Amino acid sequence: MLVTGRDIINLWVARMIMTGIAFADGLPFTDVYINSTIQAADGRRMSKSLGTGVDPLDLIDQYGADATRYGLLKMCSTQDVRFAEGMIDEGRGLANKLWNASRLVLLNADPEALPTPNGLEAVDRWILDRLAQTIDDVTAGYEDFQFSAATKTLYAFIWNEFCDWYLEAIKARLYGDDVASKRAASETALFVIERTLGLLHPMCPFVTEELWSFLPARTGLLAWSEFPTTDGIPRDASAATTVAAVIQAVTGVRRLRQDAELSPRAELVATITGDADAVRGESALLAALGAIQLVETAAAGPAVPLPAGAATLHIQGDGLAGKLRDRLAKRREEALAEHKKAEAKLGNAKFVERAPAEVVEEERERSERFARDAAELEAQLAALDAG
């Protein structure tokens, strides 16, 4: 394996192959990966004399080595790339997130629990399924030199699926009295952390090695441990589908609360229709993540429909439908007013003639955008009335 820059192909690469064949009876390498050239953020060449260089050691001081590596790997592509410090900052954010998540699990887990794939609940089976998929995707990314894709896969898994969903879902179980449930959540969370540290180690060796040292029953250094495989990880497609439906519903409910200006914990109830059994079985998860109680019969008055996979939730409570209706109607009025204002300007011949073309174009885009918003809000109102 050789990893080098494009300008080295005619120098080192060519000469190593020629001399390897001629004098060492073989090839010096079988794969040559040509890494991107990193340009300054404005597209100029990075150079000390031009003052466009960024010193990687400064980045390491400021963000940490893991963050610097993560950011650079995320920038990697098959083209030349512009330096984006935000990607390095994202790496620092990820290291912190992983630290906090691991700390939460390690400090609150059942002290007897060891990293084990325990699929007691659907959400446990779901995170294990997602972990297995992530292992496959990251391994394929490393295999195919798709480093940027691998950073994105790991980021999404750690930040969204593990921290935002799984840890939120199991917090109550970790703090609760149900011994078996706490044990299962502890074992699975520890297992996911253990495997994730392995997956991330080649990118971010420091934070992963440090966290590894806190895992129960670990042996030796992470740098020398086995790279995670999917062996022994149960795959459960139906749990994955069910939890995905719950996540869809909870995401919808959170947005609904914002739209109707309700507090995140305001009590909401829902009836369920459609292919409802699987989601109904996860009523505790819906309650934990979305603060929604499933009920058998709807109260009088309108309900807001929300998709949850193959099922539909009909949400009520706290005057939700009325508040939502008012809010949506108000926003529709605002959008229509803005649209009219823009149209009036565009109808003014003086403005269209005298204003710079890009200003006119901007106004036209504004007008269209508000018209679209108004139409969408109209559709939401119609759906609300139908539900």
Next chain:
Amino acid sequence: MDRRAELEERTRYEAAEVEGRVFAGWAEANVFTADPSAPGEPYCIALPPPNVTGSLHMGHALNGAVQDLLIRWRRMQGRNVLWQAGTDHAGIATQMVVERGLAAEGKTRHDLGRDAFIERVWAWKEATGSTIIEQYKRLGASMDYSRERFTMDDDYALAVQDVFVELHSRGYIYRDNYLVNWSVPLATAISDLEVEHKDVNDALYEVAYAVEGGGEITIATVRPVTILADVAIAVHPDDPRYAAMLGKFAIVPMVGRKIPIIADERVEIEFGTGALKITPGHDPIDFEIGKDHGLEALSAIGLDGKLTDLMPEWEGLTADEGHERAVEHLRESGALREETPYRHSVGFCQRSGARIEPLISLQWFCRMDELAKPAIDVVKSREVRFHPERMEKIYLDWMEQIRPGASRASCGGAIACRFGLPPTARMSCRLSAQRARVGSSRPTCSIPGSRRRCGRTPRSAGPSRRPSLRSGTRATCSLRVATSSTSGLRG
């Protein structure tokens, strides 16, 4: 403190506190140290060695992050990995750093003499040469630092010599004169990459040459002193002004030498007078034209920057003094017809700031045909794969273009860069040193056309340390030639 209590206190990830400690833990456990006898399929990457004078820049950091990702991943997968660490001697760059240090003491390398200067370079390398390697450690690079190599290590240099000798014995290597970018203060040829072009105000001199049998022909030049080394005057074959003069001889002013008037399509009819003085010893285009017409290359200025004996009474003058004398001489003899201000682009030596002298010097060449062919085949057959795949085209285009005939770029350049100093001097010195080791007389260096003599003794002792290209120790003895096959370590 127990681990749990420790974790409770550490409410956030403190990279600066963690990194040094974790790295020391890896080093202590020898995680990075390769063991050829260990189980597992070998997986090997050789770090493209950074300049020993260098400091980690963004390119190194990205390149290092990618390599470390691959190495750590494969290590965890149970492969027997080696990430070979090393630095490149960076020839001129290193010399400049050491010379700056000497200048601070009010000395030059000539005050020290060759041997003492080289000792000084080694001392500098030992003292500060690991800066960039330490910086790779900050990045977390899991290279085998215990195997760190330097491209002037004895084994390494000997492997290069071995290859050179082998190339020579196979008949690939030969020497020939070539026009190079010569830096007089550095006394070395420098690469095109190290030449900086700047616009300069000079004068353009129109000079008339008498034509044998009557008439005259006027050329334009910014460097009248190079007239001393003219070997022809070229005109465009379709230029009616000079049609009658083709095949006749012109008389070179100042020296009175007879030179042919020739036709060549590369002459621009519109430029100047349309007649071009051909001075292969001092101009790259003239060098090409001279070669094609079988003309000799004369040198008015030598590698020391002083005038040669083409004009015996001026021998030893500097090029600038020679310029003054030549203008004066041409003016007095009436050959100088016109002098006009002229702004043009001139090459300067990036490191010393001196104006580049294009000069003839004896260069090493290597015939590439037979070496390139199998190297093209292995890429076409995908035994060697490029990622991304389109990079393959850059490789193949270049390799196919260097195939026909001889290429200066490939062997001479590589070896010159390996030895850091002018290829001619160092090469012969090393070669004769090796001959001595093999068991003949004391190493001496004698290069045709060079006044250099060198009696440098090889740094390492004993034939036992001499690496054989056919032994099973490739991975340990050379970064460039091979980190592969015979030891089984292959990337």
